Amino acid sequence: xxxxxxxxxxxxxxxxxxxxxxxxxxxxxxxxxxxxxxxxxxxxxxxxxxxxxxxxxxxxxxxxxxxxxxxxxxxxxxxxxxxxxxxxxxxxxxxxxxxxxxxxxxxxxxxxxxxxxxxxxxxxxxxxxxxxxxxxxxxxxxxxxxxx
Numbered sequence: 001x002x003x004x005x006x007x008x009x010x011x012x013x014x015x016x017x018x019x020x021x022x023x024x025x026x027x028x029x030x031x032x033x034x035x036x037x038x039x040x041x042x043x044x045x046x047x048x049x050x051x052x053x054x055x056x057x058x059x060x061x062x063x064x065x066x067x068x069x070x071x072x073x074x075x076x077x078x079x080x081x082x083x084x085x086x087x088x089x090x091x092x093x094x095x096x097x098x099x100x101x102x103x104x105x106x107x108x109x110x111x112x113x114x115x116x117x118x119x120x121x122x123x124x125x126x127x128x129x130x131x132x133x134x135x136x137x138x139x140x141x142x143x144x145x146x147x148x
């Protein structure tokens with residue numbers, strides 16, 4: 001289903017203030033978006049699933065992992081070894097020896113975070129989700145027929 005400009009305008013208006021919030025529905029789950037302080041002098045959009053954030057849900061190997069986070073949380077990744085560490089290891093031991101000793105030298109680990117730094121990044125990800133319904137924007141209930 002394609003997005004209407006009015007829905008995104010309403011959502012952006014609700015989250016553009018200092019501390020805005022909005023509620024969405026995806027299937028039988030309620031998604032709450034809140035603009036909050038994520039560090040000193042830095043605001044971000046936090047994504048709550050059924051009113052809570054549980055960090056274990058963002059780790060794919062965790063027993064608390066929830067598959068819905070792949071759709072609604074921000075994907076992150078990091079290398080096991082930085083580029084500098086890889087370069088130093090290869091320089092010290094040689095490429096073939098390092099490949100034997102450390103087979104996962106160039107691998108990365110992935111996780112999901114319940115925050116977005118900008119509204120546009122949230123919009124890019126959420127525009128691909130089918131069946132997302134806007135329930136409430138900044139305390140104003142939205143007609144249930146309105147779909148994102």
